Amino acid sequence: MNKLSVIWSFIGRHKYWVVTVIFLLIIGVFDENSLIRRFEHRREIHALKTEIERYRQRYEEDSKMLKEITGNKDALEKVARERYLMKQENEDIFVFQKDTEKE
Template identity: 75%
Template sequence: MVTLKETGRFISRYKYWVTLGIFLLVIGVLDENSLIQRFAHKREISKLNAEIEFYRKQYEEDSKMLKEITSNKEALEKVAREKYLMKKENEDIFIFEEDLK
């Protein structure tokens, strides 16, 4: 069994290595801003940046669609027919399940 004296001698003999080990343990694992947390935050930031890019592209497409709808009556009718399944009088619409997907 290791006694307190032996532990003290070990620490005094390898004080720099023990200090370095404790420092790496605190920085790498125990600290609030540890390396593990930094990698997790970096992964989350990249995921959020990808989501931002997705919504930016969707916004640009929707802006183009809105501009086209407000300036062109035929485009408005096309969107109403395709997206909202609207129809003219005396007209029948057939919906196929494959087309909705």
């Protein structure tokens, strides 16, 4: 019973500090919206924003290419030859690949 009275007297003398420490632990660590989780969510949001920006740039490039392809027959033929390895009947295609095997 002596230890319990010592604890209660400590809490009675330092009640504001005890409440402040408990509050900071709850807010900083244990709560569903803790500071740790807020930092994790902020990092995730930043990563998603960079991914959105990358897709936006890719969309703009693809839209530009689509407008060019639909308006110009030569551009359509160029894309078909480069990307899809299409050819005219009297042509041969040579595809060069880099050696990926490291020695």
